[in-house]
Amino acid sequence: MTQPSSAPLSAPWASRAGERRFWLAGALGALVLAAGLAAAHYMEVHGHAVTGMSNRIVWGVPHVFAIFMIVAASGVLNVASVGSVFGQPVYKARARLSGLLAVALLAGGLTVLMLDLGRPERIVVAATHYNLRSIFAWNVLLYSGLFAIVALYLWTLMERRLNAYSKYAGLAALVWRIVLTTGTGLIFGFLVARQAYQSAVLAPMFIAMSLAWGMAIFLIAQAALFAWQGRALDPAIRRRMARLLGVFVAAVLYFVLVYHLTNLYFARQVEFTRFILASGGAYPLLFWLGYVFVGSLVPLLLLFHPRSDDDRTVIVASTLVIVGAFAQLYVFIIGGQAFPLELFPGYAASSTFFDGAIAAYRPSLAEILLGFGGLALALVAAVVGVRVLPFMPEDDRRVVAAGSGAGE
């Protein structure tokens, strides 16, 4: 362990200001969470009629939030993997925080997913009836399993007598989350009839997305917690982690490029790709401006620019990556459904059920509140966790100095 023996168990808040910020974050989170739960109750009583979702856009903004959190949960755990499995001391010191954030995000994402069900009270049915041909059912098992594995992993990290086993628990978590994010990508990859999905590349693309989004969240959480405690983060550590985020952002761009290039090459996919990338109104705008420019190119510039190396730059870059992630998921999930199913190639179709037409979608306030409620749940869980248990990274200066020159 890199944790010095003199380090306090539960990280104290160095100043009154830090203490205030902790309570403020907790209170704000609780408030948004309450609003989210109220929105879910409203949707439950009135049905999905009070959302912008329809028989064409069956998954709306709640799914954008839920999938963001579930994918990011897997990715944020990568920090722990780099430490425990690949033996990087700087990352190992962050393994606990990484595990806590993973559990918090997963809880937030699953809560949104569950509360957006038509019959959330039947969740027990989902827990007791499994159709093993369904990737959704597999994911129910994978998500529950991740909670258990991360809990076990955190135990081996916190209990000194079990420290020796943390490497194995970390390896199990690494394998599990790769399978899990593959499963999340394949929720879409297995949809044979939809032009936007039905592609095996979605599985590795989701893994790259998880690494980028998880790292961005970790960097923001780390910077905030260090600031609240009045501690300074070693610039060498920050630089290493920021560059790694840059590599992940570039990897996502690569997969997105391959995905769209493949679609452009197939004549039957050209019309859909044109819709998403050029003619589809809000979707191309969100894609190019939101995802490509704001969410990828600007962060890459910030992260790799030799002179922009401070806390604020890393926080801004990470925030932009998250903004880009939401833009990307919105285009992927909602834009993918907005484009009509092609039942009769070579024919123009019309019907009372909007065949052949681009589906309109405007998210309602309830949906948006539910989504933010999930994020707030993750925030509250993380803030409380850090407060009551020793999750904060404690860097050993000698290790940092020795490893500062090494890349990832």
Added chain:
Amino acid sequence: MSEREPVERDQAPSPSRRGFLAAVAAAAAGVMIAPGIRLIELAAARPAGEPASGAVRWGLLIDTTRCARGCEDCVAACARENALERRGETSVAETQRPQWIRKIELKELATGRELSLPMMCQHCARPPCVDVCPTGASFKRADGIVLVDQHRCIGCRYCMMACPYQARSFVHEPLARQNPAVPRGKGCVEGCTLCVHRVDRGLAPACVAACAEAGHGAMLFGDLNDPASAISRRLREVASVEVRADLRLGTGVRYQGI
């Protein structure tokens, strides 16, 4: 049309003498080969408590050349039979209103040829909705009818994402009136049941009955596994296709004249 007419008479007004003899021969063969099956073929009504038979595969043949543009008799009959809300009968957005069957108007881009046809659950032999359903609420009966168990559906809508035909609807609002034979509920996914409650009583689906009653005769219902059924005989005679045959789902609904 009388509600009590057996299935085969619904759309086969005057079976030829030749057809009749073939049916008798097939039935006689059935007696010798598998006595249990014969009863189902002759009298489609299924006694309560007896499971659906895998020897039967219910299917539809739609003759698009007889399906008139703008005619919505089948759609109206479906709504009546299953107590679905029609346009203007509900306050939800039109995109949120369940539609188990809809008329699609088509125009071939290369030639300008126009046609009209009803689209509903295609009752696939290998249904994607059944594959993806996490709880097994989406299921296929032994006789090929694809249904949603309204007591097991959690409303995740994954089946709606998976269906290539946009054949399923989500109930977006609390429901007031229902047909006791057709359970529905807020927050569940639903779709064409092929009027399973009528089929089990030996009747044709409501859309087929309405189409025949109005004299269009554009829909033919019957047992695809029975070589002597009117639908099997017609399918042998005319060219018909599955919609999105490239997906190899083995639809129970086929179209003629596309």
